[in-house]
Amino acid sequence: MRLILILGDQLSHDLSALRAARPDDIIVMAEVASEAGCVPHHPQKIAFLFAAMRKFAAELRAKGHTVAYATLDDPDNSQSIPGELLRRAADHGATLVIATEPGEWRLIAALSDLPIPVTQLPDDRFLASHAEFEAWADGRKELRMEWFYRDMRRKTGLLMEGDQPAGGQWNFDHDNRKPARADLLRARPPRFEPDAVTAQVLDLVEARFPDNFGRLRPFTYATDRAGALQVLDHFIAHSLDEFGPYQDAMLQDDPFLHHSILSPYINAGLLSPLEVCQAAADAHAAGKVRLNSAEGFIRQIIGWREYMRGIYFLEGPDYTARNVLGHDRALPPVYWGAPTRMNCMAQAVGQTRDHAYAHHIQRLMVTGNFALLAGIDPHQVHEWYLAVYIDAYEWVEAPNVIGMSQFADGGVVGSKPYVSSGNYIHKMSDYCGGCAYKVADKTGPRACPFNLLYWDFLVRHRERFERNPRIGRAFATWDRMDADRRDRIRADAAAFLTRLEAGEVV
Numbered sequence: 001m002r003l004i005l006i007l008g009d010q011l012s013h014d015l016s017a018l019r020a021a022r023p024d025d026i027i028v029m030a031e032v033a034s035e036a037g038c039v040p041h042h043p044q045k046i047a048f049l050f051a052a053m054r055k056f057a058a059e060l061r062a063k064g065h066t067v068a069y070a071t072l073d074d075p076d077n078s079q080s081i082p083g084e085l086l087r088r089a090a091d092h093g094a095t096l097v098i099a100t101e102p103g104e105w106r107l108i109a110a111l112s113d114l115p116i117p118v119t120q121l122p123d124d125r126f127l128a129s130h131a132e133f134e135a136w137a138d139g140r141k142e143l144r145m146e147w148f149y150r151d152m153r154r155k156t157g158l159l160m161e162g163d164q165p166a167g168g169q170w171n172f173d174h175d176n177r178k179p180a181r182a183d184l185l186r187a188r189p190p191r192f193e194p195d196a197v198t199a200q201v202l203d204l205v206e207a208r209f210p211d212n213f214g215r216l217r218p219f220t221y222a223t224d225r226a227g228a229l230q231v232l233d234h235f236i237a238h239s240l241d242e243f244g245p246y247q248d249a250m251l252q253d254d255p256f257l258h259h260s261i262l263s264p265y266i267n268a269g270l271l272s273p274l275e276v277c278q279a280a281a282d283a284h285a286a287g288k289v290r291l292n293s294a295e296g297f298i299r300q301i302i303g304w305r306e307y308m309r310g311i312y313f314l315e316g317p318d319y320t321a322r323n324v325l326g327h328d329r330a331l332p333p334v335y336w337g338a339p340t341r342m343n344c345m346a347q348a349v350g351q352t353r354d355h356a357y358a359h360h361i362q363r364l365m366v367t368g369n370f371a372l373l374a375g376i377d378p379h380q381v382h383e384w385y386l387a388v389y390i391d392a393y394e395w396v397e398a399p400n401v402i403g404m405s406q407f408a409d410g411g412v413v414g415s416k417p418y419v420s421s422g423n424y425i426h427k428m429s430d431y432c433g434g435c436a437y438k439v440a441d442k443t444g445p446r447a448c449p450f451n452l453l454y455w456d457f458l459v460r461h462r463e464r465f466e467r468n469p470r471i472g473r474a475f476a477t478w479d480r481m482d483a484d485r486r487d488r489i490r491a492d493a494a495a496f497l498t499r500l501e502a503g504e505v506v
């Protein structure tokens with residue numbers, strides 16, 4: 001007798017472990033406290049995964065599989081994945097577990113340490129295998145996403161004309177940096193009323209995770225493949241065309257803009273990355289979507305998404321502990337919704353609380369930028385992102401946070417730290433107009449904290465970044481300022497950080 005393990009982010013009918021299943025195998029699925037509580041996940045994230053797991057289990061049963069499913073409140077639930085495998089193995093006399101490799105080192109090790117044999121099959125829902133990424137990385141001085149992405153374009157044939165990229169360019173990012181205006185008619189992602197299964201899960205999550213950061217209701221995410229396909233179709237028909245130019249824009253009261261909100265479904269396995277990209281490429285081929293939008297969207301998936309996974313597995317289990325900049329300040333309460341005078345932070349954290357979602361620029365250039373400038377411990381930053389976002393799993397979150405956002409890996413992912421003064425946020429959003437701080441003020445009581453901390457960060461890390469071709473020139477600007485001004489900036493930055501550490505409203 002054999003057990004087939006299906007984890008919460010492996011809800012794909014063509015999963016390698018399911019392809020290996022025989023009719024008499026027992027499929028094991030479990031809602032366990034050790035996973036739901038490894039960081040304080042957003043209640044909507046827990047609800048989304050539990051509801052999607054229950055519906056996926058029902059689909060498997062309808063196909064004729066035997067599923068041993070443990071709900072979180074099942075009194076026999078051992079509340080860990082290894083515990084559930086051992087319990088089911090004892091129940092059914094199983095001698096072998098077949099799994100698809102988990103997306104987290106911790107779980108891979110837990111499966112390897114089980115006292116019964118476990119076969120961990122490759123997760124071939126990704127385009128690049130571990131061996132393929134390792135071969136790509138081998139001997140390169142720098143692991144830049146752009147080069148990897150071009151290989152993935154060639155491999156998939158997406159937006160290719162023969163061996164050349166459609167439109168004669170691989171990347172149209174220079175067309176994709178426009179600020180957006182409020183537009184009440186802009187399409188919003190479809191909303192799904194909770195059905196009976198989801199409603200039951202919502203009650204369970206409400207009872208079991210009352211103190212986790214984030215609003216549970218209204219809960220409007222889809223929780224099965226049919227719903228996820230509706231979100232995909234809606235995005236392609238209504239939002240993709242304008243996704244490209246406005247993908248970096250941020251607007252108060254418009255948390256989604258033209259973003260697809262497909263990452264929760266792709267990362268849980270309800271949609272395949274290739275079918276999503278093919279839909280975007282087809283829409284472009286049909287003349288419904290501009291090339292820079294289709295290309296920018298596809299790059300996020302076959303470029304960034306695959307590249308991040310490659311980095312996670314290439315760099316090894318210690319990756320989340322890296323901290324080359326030696327940052328050790330505690331994550332301040334503003335990340336958990338405490339009041340702040342910084343409107344950009346209030347907006348990014350507020351919509352995270354409401355939707356378990358913020359788009360990539362809010363994550364990178366508002367909450368990530370602030371954490372990096374303020375010298376927050378990157379491991380705490382990593383755990384925050386892993387907890388609060390509905391699409392966050394360690395394989396994708398850690399390289400984005402430890403690497404790209406916090407530069408804690410010393411430049412494996414990013415060739416420069418993603419830091420900016422308030423000016424970038426002002427250019428790309430409408431946040432600054434409603435802020436207690438003034439983005440134009442570089443010093444003084446109302447100076448935008450990003451302006452103060454930007455220089456303070458660079459000066460603190462001058463030795464590391466002075467010779468960086470992408471950021472080194474900023475030091476010449478700093479050196480040209482008169483000494484009084486430089487002293488004022490540093491004193492104001494120090495005073496701000498003291499208030500932040502003291503827990504004052506900043």
Ligand code: SF4
Nearest residue numbers: 344422432435439448
């Ligand atoms: Fe953020 Fe500074 Fe703009 Fe305020 S002024 S919203 S703190 S960037």
